[in-house]
Amino acid sequence: MRACAAALMALAALAAAAQPLPDGRRSGFEFMGESTQAMQRDDALNPGMLWVLEGEAAWSQPVGAEGHSCAGCHGAARQSMRGVAARYPAFDAALQRPVDLRQRIANCRRKLQPQALAPGDEPQALALEAYVAFQSRGLPITPPADPRLEPARERGRRLFHQRLGQLDLACSDCHETHAGRRLGGSPIPQAHPTGYPIYRLEWQSLGSLQRRLRSCLSGVRAEPFAWGAPEWIELELFLAWRARGMLLESPAVRP
Amino acid sequence: MARTLITAPSSARRGEAITLRVLLQHPMESGFRVGADGRLLARDIVRRFSCSYNGERVVAVELFPAVAANPYLEFSALALDSGTLDFVWEGDHGFQHREQRTISVT
Amino acid sequence: MKRRPVLLTAAGVALLPPARATPEAMASAIRSFTGGAPLREGKVQLDVAPLVDNGNTVPVTLSVPGAPPAEVAALALFNERNPLSDVLRVDFGPRAAARSVSTRIRLATSQQLVAVARLADGSCWSQRVEVVVTLAACIE
Numbered sequence: 038m039r040a041c042a043a044a045l046m047a048l049a050a051l052a053a054a055a056q057p058l059p060d061g062r063r064s065g066f067e068f069m070g071e072s073t074q075a076m077q078r079d080d081a082l083n084p085g086m087l088w089v090l091e092g093e094a095a096w097s098q099p100v101g102a103e104g105h106s107c108a109g110c111h112g113a114a115r116q117s118m119r120g121v122a123a124r125y126p127a128f129d130a131a132l133q134r135p136v137d138l139r140q141r142i143a144n145c146r147r148k149l150q151p152q153a154l155a156p157g158d159e160p161q162a163l164a165l166e167a168y169v170a171f172q173s174r175g176l177p178i179t180p181p182a183d184p185r186l187e188p189a190r191e192r193g194r195r196l197f198h199q200r201l202g203q204l205d206l207a208c209s210d211c212h213e214t215h216a217g218r219r220l221g222g223s224p225i226p227q228a229h230p231t232g233y234p235i236y237r238l239e240w241q242s243l244g245s246l247q248r249r250l251r252s253c254l255s256g257v258r259a260e261p262f263a264w265g266a267p268e269w270i271e272l273e274l275f276l277a278w279r280a281r282g283m284l285l286e287s288p289a290v291r292p
Numbered sequence: 293m294a295r296t297l298i299t300a301p302s303s304a305r306r307g308e309a310i311t312l313r314v315l316l317q318h319p320m321e322s323g324f325r326v327g328a329d330g331r332l333l334a335r336d337i338v339r340r341f342s343c344s345y346n347g348e349r350v351v352a353v354e355l356f357p358a359v360a361a362n363p364y365l366e367f368s369a370l371a372l373d374s375g376t377l378d379f380v381w382e383g384d385h386g387f388q389h390r391e392q393r394t395i396s397v398t
Numbered sequence: 399m400k401r402r403p404v405l406l407t408a409a410g411v412a413l414l415p416p417a418r419a420t421p422e423a424m425a426s427a428i429r430s431f432t433g434g435a436p437l438r439e440g441k442v443q444l445d446v447a448p449l450v451d452n453g454n455t456v457p458v459t460l461s462v463p464g465a466p467p468a469e470v471a472a473l474a475l476f477n478e479r480n481p482l483s484d485v486l487r488v489d490f491g492p493r494a495a496a497r498s499v500s501t502r503i504r505l506a507t508s509q510q511l512v513a514v515a516r517l518a519d520g521s522c523w524s525q526r527v528e529v530v531v532t533l534a535a536c537i538e
Binding site: 080081082084086087090091241242 | 295296297299313315317319320360361362364
């Protein structure tokens with residue numbers, strides 16, 4: 038019956054996610070067609086759940102010379118990881134800079150297995166990210182009130198409004214000025230990271246926010262920053278602040 | 293080891309129609325896409341799927357490249373007796389994956 | 399009579415866009431499923447969004463509300479403009495209940511889809527639906 042109640046709560050949270058906030062902010066979910074929304078709502082239909090299952094298996098898998106696993110330190114993810122994805126990117130005291138969830142997981146894994154995880158969307162890193170993010174499904178995005186994040190977040194805000202690429206477009210041009218209108222037949226969403234990592238129909242695969250931002254830059258014919266460049270985290274910080282209070286839908290489905 | 297997500301009831305009433313939903317993690321590379329180097333990416337798809345219930349056929353499906361990646365199938369079976377549901381996927385490059393689920397019918 | 403010089407290298411062939419199926423190719427694929435039986439409109443239902451979010455993953459459902467399940471032997475889906483006309487073929491066995499299947503398909507462009515049901519008595523029924531597919535705005 039506990040599982041039933043939890044499922045019902047998650048469903049209620051998802052239904053709540055579908056309603057626009059009084060300030061007019063709407064999740065990308067609302068800009069999708071009915072059948073794509075149905076694909077996200079139902080865990081039996083959502084291809085992102087394949088990666089969540091993979092992450093669940095990876096969570097308990099022993100790695101490295103001493104055979105530690107995520108579960109060895111963190112126990113059951115349902116308890117220990119609840120709310121974690123909702124407050125990333127966060128400041129990493131050891132590295133003295135902000136990191137996103139993927140980097141946090143990679144850093145942790147590297148302690149267990151020094152040669153693990155190269156940049157990019159490698160399958161296991163993505164699966165773990167999906168599994169951890171899934172534990173925050175239905176929770177509001179809650180950027181930490183950490184003053185150490187402010188300089189990077191401000192740089193992210195400026196990047197969001199900066200014209201880029203051969204098309205000379207800023208993120209805000211499409212996702213604020215023209216949000217809700219159509220580009221090439223497709224509705225332009227408001228660019229809130231409410232469901233990452235997402236199963237993007239265009240990719241026919243799961244992918245991170247960084248991957249999505251890269252394709253945005255390619256879209257305006259700008260050269261994307263290198264994988265793991267600070268600009269991505271700065272943008273992610275700003276986007277998370279901009280979406281504060283909106284509910285997480287991870288793993289979401291998006292066109 | 294391909295990942296699957298199978299939604300099948302663990303129990304049913306005799307004579308009930310049950311809904312079976314299967315999702316398989318597979319790229320379903322169509323064979324029509326061109327890679328970053330300009331060369332055609334070789335076809336790699338699941339070609340056949342079948343489901344049996346205590347050895348009797350429920351469905352046999354032939355899939356073509358037009359089926360989307362991470363193929364999803366939803367169909368209906370008649371619950372007549374308790375036993376085993378068998379799911380088999382086969383495809384290019386010797387791909388084969390089997391799953392089983394048990395069902396109790398009263 | 400002039401002859402046009404044709405230059406085809408192996409790389410050139412690989413770079414050619416995939417040929418589109420033609421209406422004739424679709425008719426031929428349908429014939430291979432029907433065994434030549436005449437195609438009549440009706441009985442079979444094809445559920446698909448008229449305007450899709452992304453042509454890479456389009457949910458569809460084929461069903462036969464117009465005939466008792468035991469009468470329906472097989473279902474198939476065909477398309478007009480992907481490189482291949484066939485999308486999916488389903489044979490129902492003795493343990494199948496409702497004659498219905500849902501899946502997700504790829505559509506290269508806006509086109510007509512044809513669902514065909516083959517009944518136990520050999521008769522074949524079809525339904526045609528036009529689907530609009532737009533390209534994703536921001537692609538990699």
